[in-house]
Amino acid sequence: MKAKKILSLVLSLLMLLSVFTACGTQAGEPNDTATAPASSAPAQSEGSSEPAKLSGDIIFWHSFTQGPRMETLQSAADAFMKQNPGVKITIETFSWSDFYTKWTTGLASGNVPDMSTAQPGHVSEMINAEAILPLDDLINSIGRERFYEAPLTEMTADGSTYAVPLYSHAQVMWYRKDLLQKYNLQVPTTWDELYEAASIINKGEGGAVFGCSVPMGTNDMMATRYLNFYVRSAGETLITKDGKANLTSQAAIDGINYWVKMYKNNSPSDSINYNVLDQATLYYQGKNAFDFNSAFHISGVEANRPDLMDYIDCAPMPTIKKGDAQTGYETSNIPMVIWKNSKHPEISKAFIEYLYQPENYVPFLLSVPVGMLPAIKEVVNDATFNSNATVQKFNNALNVISNAVGYGTAIGMEYGPRVEAGLITSQGVIESMFQDIILNGTDVQKAAKAAEDRLNELFEAAKE
Numbered sequence: 001m002k003a004k005k006i007l008s009l010v011l012s013l014l015m016l017l018s019v020f021t022a023c024g025t026q027a028g029e030p031n032d033t034a035t036a037p038a039s040s041a042p043a044q045s046e047g048s049s050e051p052a053k054l055s056g057d058i059i060f061w062h063s064f065t066q067g068p069r070m071e072t073l074q075s076a077a078d079a080f081m082k083q084n085p086g087v088k089i090t091i092e093t094f095s096w097s098d099f100y101t102k103w104t105t106g107l108a109s110g111n112v113p114d115m116s117t118a119q120p121g122h123v124s125e126m127i128n129a130e131a132i133l134p135l136d137d138l139i140n141s142i143g144r145e146r147f148y149e150a151p152l153t154e155m156t157a158d159g160s161t162y163a164v165p166l167y168s169h170a171q172v173m174w175y176r177k178d179l180l181q182k183y184n185l186q187v188p189t190t191w192d193e194l195y196e197a198a199s200i201i202n203k204g205e206g207g208a209v210f211g212c213s214v215p216m217g218t219n220d221m222m223a224t225r226y227l228n229f230y231v232r233s234a235g236e237t238l239i240t241k242d243g244k245a246n247l248t249s250q251a252a253i254d255g256i257n258y259w260v261k262m263y264k265n266n267s268p269s270d271s272i273n274y275n276v277l278d279q280a281t282l283y284y285q286g287k288n289a290f291d292f293n294s295a296f297h298i299s300g301v302e303a304n305r306p307d308l309m310d311y312i313d314c315a316p317m318p319t320i321k322k323g324d325a326q327t328g329y330e331t332s333n334i335p336m337v338i339w340k341n342s343k344h345p346e347i348s349k350a351f352i353e354y355l356y357q358p359e360n361y362v363p364f365l366l367s368v369p370v371g372m373l374p375a376i377k378e379v380v381n382d383a384t385f386n387s388n389a390t391v392q393k394f395n396n397a398l399n400v401i402s403n404a405v406g407y408g409t410a411i412g413m414e415y416g417p418r419v420e421a422g423l424i425t426s427q428g429v430i431e432s433m434f435q436d437i438i439l440n441g442t443d444v445q446k447a448a449k450a451a452e453d454r455l456n457e458l459f460e461a462a463k464e
Contacts, residue, residue, distance in 0.1 A: 055086030056344040058114035058351075061103075063096045066299075068367035076360040080351050087347055097219065100426060107131055114342035115352070118335055120410035121422035123155055123163045128419045128462070132337045134160035138349045142356055146376050151333035154409065157417050163335035164352055165375035167365060169294035170331040170404035171225065172397075173318060178311040179209065179289050191230065191318045194290060195262060201289045202266040211266030212290040213282050214259050215274035216435055218428040221411075222276055223259070225330060227430060228411050229292060230255030233319050233328030239412040239420050245455035247430070247448040256444055260437055272435060294332075295370040295397050298390060314397045316404065329408025333375070358382065370394050373402060420459045429454050 060077070064070055070093060077089040094102060096119060103122075106112050107129060118126065126132045139147065139161055151165035173194070175187060179201050188194040198211030215222035228238050234251035246252055263271065271279065282288040284300035286308050291297070301308055317328035338348045355361060356376060362384050365372045369390035379385055391398060412421030424430070433451035436442045 053086055054084045054344075054347050054350055056347055057088040057090065058342065058344050058347050060089055060091045060348075060351075061094060061099060061113040061116040062091065063094055063099050063117055065093055065095060066368065069364065072360075072364045072367045073355075076355055076364070077351070079360070080354050084347075084350075087351075089347075089351065103131075110341050112339045112341055114344060115336060115338045115348035117166065118163060118337050120154055120333060120335070120413055120417075121425050123335060123337065124157075124413070124417040124419050125422040126337060127157050127162050127417060130340070132162050132339055133342075133345060134162050135164055135338060135349075136161050138338075138352060139164060141349075142353055146378065148375065148377060148405075150331075150406070150409075151335070151375060154333055154413055154417065155335055163337045165333045165335050166355075167372035167375055168331060168333045168405050169296070169371060169373055170329050170401050170408055171229070171292050171294060172314040172316065172329075172400055172404055174283060174291045174293060174297050174312060174314045176209075176286075176289050176308070176311055177313055178308075179205075187315045188290075188318055189316075190322055190324075191233070191258060191320060194318050195258070195266075198262065198266040198290055205289075209286065210268055210282070210288050212262055213271045213274070213279060213288045214263040214267045215271050215276070215279040216263070216431050216438075217273045217275045217278070218431040218435065220275035220431070221425040221428075222274065222279060222431070223434045224411060224425055224430040226259050226292065227252070227255050228330055229317060229328045230258055232330070232408075233317060233324070235327060237412070237414045238424060239414075239418070241415050243418065243420055243459060245420075245424065245452045245459065247433070247452040247455070248445070253444060253448060256434070256437070256448060260434070260444070263434075263438065272438060295394065295401055296368060298370055298394055298397070299368050302390075309393075313394075314400050316400060326404075326407055329404045330411055331405050331408035332410055358384075366391075370398050370401070373398075373405060419462045420455075423458045423462060424455060427455075427458060429458075 062073065064073065074091055077091055081087050081089055092113070099116070100122065103112055103116070112131070139152070144152070147165060151168060152161055155161055155163040155165070180187065180197070183200050183204055185197045185200065188197050194212065201209060202211030214226060224238070231238055231246070231251050234254070236246060236249060236251045238246055240246050279291070280293060280297065280300055283291040283293070283297055284304040286305045295314070297312065301312055316326050319326065319328070336352055338345050342348060355364070361376065362379065362382055365374055365379065365385065366388050369388050374380060385391065410421060412418060412424050429451050433447050437444055437447045
């Protein structure tokens with residue numbers, strides 16, 4: 001790995017380590033020949049037409065902390081090991097924040113897994129650090145034409161695809177149908193309509209339900225996400241085409257002011273420190289009238305307030321003006337990657353291909369039905385997938401989110417994979433900006449300029 005790329009990761013971590021606590025697990029040692037096999041199938045033994053048997057141990061890191069997803073992956077690993085007695089797959093689970101800390105701190109010493117899940121922004125940083133293998137051979141073996149084009153494009157750099165999409169989802173606007181009916185309100189279609197509806201509900205419910213919680217915790221990326229919704233709906237991006245932060249344009253300033261106003265008038269005061277789980281739990285418990293998330297909300301509400309299952313639904317992202325084009329979406333195409341340090345990339349490739357077999361892949365998707373949309377096209381026609389009760393009940397949400405996936409990208413990835421995308425969502429700069437404005441009364445323009453300058457410093461450091 002080039003020294004300058006290690007240095008850029010270290011610079012990035014100087015801020016991150018003040019927020020996240022790392023935990024260590026030893027993975028495979030560096031291996032100069034890890035770029036080998038041209039196919040995910042086991043190589044043939046010399047002098048034999050039979051494929052060589054897979055043999056070796058691999059470590060698989062993933063960030064699916066919910067029970068059903070963990071269980072389906074473990075079940076698939078157990079079945080794979082039964083079919084391949086010489087293989088041992090050790091699965092380790094970390095939250096997304098802990099995963100980011102582990103791989104960035106462990107990269108120089110080789111303390112990384114053989115394979116892992118990742119977020120789109122992570123993939124850009126991994127490519128930049130020359131830490132993962134190109135997977136075109138694996139994708140071609142599975143069938144490139146079976147995947148949706150956009151996720152593959154998002155994971156492609158310099159003509160090589162470095163990650164395999166596992167599932168997709170998109171952030172959309174969730175609401176409570178019963179509260180809209182109670183206050184004779186229509187589903188908001190613009191940001192102004194959302195603010196008005198949230199204000200009416202917030203006032204009417206007297207604190208029992210909040211109109212629209214605005215999360216700003218510095219240990220997560222939620223405030224960045226919310227600002228991105230607004231800026232994207234105005235036709236702009238938080239990272240410009242030439243790789244600069246955009247927090248001081250009129251659209252960005254308007255977005256900052258919008259969410260500050262929403263926080264002050266319709267959000268719990270504690271949400272200034274909320275992370276993604278805090279925010280989601282508020283909706284799960286029926287205490288937030290409007291929220292922005294994926295269809296993971298369905299299983300969350302089912303587990304916490306099953307009595308509300310008939311009253312939740314989602315709608316397209318609000319726009320600035322009535323009738324504007326839908327451009328405010330954030331989509332996530334969650335992939336799997338194989339690390340260069342792996343001693344057995346052939347096992348990881350074979351296991352990934354095994355995961356896409358219908359008897360493994362469909363149960364995985366249905367462990368969070370509608371929450372995880374298939375990366376393989378034909379699954380939408382799969383009888384088992386479509387017969388699921390939740391898929392049938394929330395068919396409108398499935399259609400809204402499926403449509404949204406076609407309009408959006410991960411934050412900062414509007415112009416393709418870039419290391420800046422990982423930095424803007426991992427460093428808490430925008431979250432700190434919002435807290436500075438609200439807690440210290442700092443002028444919005446001044447705080448936005450300081451945050452923009454800080455992000456541009458980080459972007460430049462990553463390029464050196």
